[in-house]
Amino acid sequence: MYSVDEWTRYGDELRRPLMVADGLQNAKNILIVGAGLSGLCVAYRLATKRPDVQIELLEKRDRCGGTVETWTKDGWLCDVAVNATRPHPSFWRLISDLGLEAKFKPSNSGASTRWIHAGGRRRKLSPWMVLKQGPFNVLRGIRSSRKGKKSVAKAMPITGVADAMTLGIVNDVSMNVDADFLMPSMTRFGEDPPIKWSKVKRKMEQTYPLFTPRKGTTASLEGGMQTLVDALVSALASLENVRFTLKADISTPEALAEERSQPLSSIVWCAPLGRTATDFTRLNVYAVGYTVADSRTIPVGYGTLIPEPDAPISGVLHESDVHASPRAPEGHRLFRLMSPAQRGASDEDVKGSLRTYLCEADPVMFEKIGERRIPSYPPGYMASLSALTSEFTRASWYQSGVSITHVVAEAERIADAV
Numbered sequence: 001m002y003s004v005d006e007w008t009r010y011g012d013e014l015r016r017p018l019m020v021a022d023g024l025q026n027a028k029n030i031l032i033v034g035a036g037l038s039g040l041c042v043a044y045r046l047a048t049k050r051p052d053v054q055i056e057l058l059e060k061r062d063r064c065g066g067t068v069e070t071w072t073k074d075g076w077l078c079d080v081a082v083n084a085t086r087p088h089p090s091f092w093r094l095i096s097d098l099g100l101e102a103k104f105k106p107s108n109s110g111a112s113t114r115w116i117h118a119g120g121r122r123r124k125l126s127p128w129m130v131l132k133q134g135p136f137n138v139l140r141g142i143r144s145s146r147k148g149k150k151s152v153a154k155a156m157p158i159t160g161v162a163d164a165m166t167l168g169i170v171n172d173v174s175m176n177v178d179a180d181f182l183m184p185s186m187t188r189f190g191e192d193p194p195i196k197w198s199k200v201k202r203k204m205e206q207t208y209p210l211f212t213p214r215k216g217t218t219a220s221l222e223g224g225m226q227t228l229v230d231a232l233v234s235a236l237a238s239l240e241n242v243r244f245t246l247k248a249d250i251s252t253p254e255a256l257a258e259e260r261s262q263p264l265s266s267i268v269w270c271a272p273l274g275r276t277a278t279d280f281t282r283l284n285v286y287a288v289g290y291t292v293a294d295s296r297t298i299p300v301g302y303g304t305l306i307p308e309p310d311a312p313i314s315g316v317l318h319e320s321d322v323h324a325s326p327r328a329p330e331g332h333r334l335f336r337l338m339s340p341a342q343r344g345a346s347d348e349d350v351k352g353s354l355r356t357y358l359c360e361a362d363p364v365m366f367e368k369i370g371e372r373r374i375p376s377y378p379p380g381y382m383a384s385l386s387a388l389t390s391e392f393t394r395a396s397w398y399q400s401g402v403s404i405t406h407v408v409a410e411a412e413r414i415a416d417a418v
């Protein structure tokens, strides 16, 4: 049973399995595979807590950050993947420990409205939209989800809204996504807190360094999420007990343990493992810019989710409305579009959809800024993790949580365990 202090430190992240190998605490050399946000955070938390331990980060590519990357061009700035964090004290602690407080700002509270575009019209996402489906229907779904291993579609029988939500978070429709994984607090996956959840939340609120986030806001960094990656890399480079090895494609934990003559328990695996190409979905990401004058018919807000399978895009994010730091040249607005590869849309199809989903005017900038692979989490996924025992430590979004708050909190929890 976790204590009230642990719940205050990590909140609902404690519902997710933590896969720390027995023996990691005795390792004198720790090998971390994958230098995405997860590997970087695990390295930072372990290396600063245990200066007596040598840490090596092994990364397949020639750059750190993995999925996280910020695209910039001629005054435009757009994150290719994650662009902001939802509130969690673990993330705030990381920002504070890295000295990034001056660059970390809450999102614009006037840009919180979300819309759903379906059936040829855009509607504001609101509790009313959910209640209109029949409160008993919704309650029945929630109750049934507590039996475990259900899809989000079963747990949230709200036509369109469930698909819009899962497409926005994991690029897949709700019948393919595990409810325990996406919403462990709703399905009551794992352990319950020893006190009421409302009390845990109040206690958590008192522990935020820097500033306490307001309800409904997120927070982001000047310079995009690349700022966080750069700060982590530079903090790690300044530590004597940390070494980076880039362009190291490690096949399995067992092969690495044998090559380095280290026990398996000294390995922290922060990369995909045992996933085939079909265990991912793919996403194309576009940046689109307009002048403020041309885009005045687009209301200021957070963004629009588009659950319709025939639409070339699944979502629009109003990047320059949301962030406190600049994302577009003076007098312009930036939008980010997501196009799931399974919808088969070409760049021209995406460009052609701007009149439907944004405005009549031609954009002043339109560019495909990246492609991403997103791990799949099918119904029953989280329960299968709980049954997993491992001789090495597993972390990252390939394991038990999709968001960066998960990745950052998990790194702290791993360091707490050693």
Ligand SMILES: Cc1cc2nc3c(=O)[nH]c(=O)nc-3n(C[C@H](O)[C@H](O)[C@H](O)COP(=O)(O)OP(=O)(O)OC[C@H]3O[C@@H](n4cnc5c(N)ncnc54)[C@H](O)[C@@H]3O)c2cc1C
Pocket: 033, 034, 035, 036, 037, 038, 039, 058, 059, 060, 061, 064, 065, 066, 067, 068, 080, 081, 082, 083, 084, 085, 086, 248, 249, 250, 251, 270, 271, 272, 283, 285, 372, 373, 374, 395, 396, 397, 398, 402, 403, 404, 405, 407
């Ligand atoms: C479009 C998009 C939008 C997102 N938006 C949000 C958001 O708004 N909020 C949020 O919280 N999260 C969001 N996320 C999720 C967030 O980006 C991830 O949680 C996070 O980046 C995962 O980091 P990671 O280190 O776990 O994995 P990765 O970034 O995938 O890092 C894994 C690393 O391992 C390396 N690697 C792989 N195989 C090997 C090998 N065999 N040997 C050595 N190295 C290897 C890779 O090169 C990579 O550097 C979004 C993701 C995407 C794609």
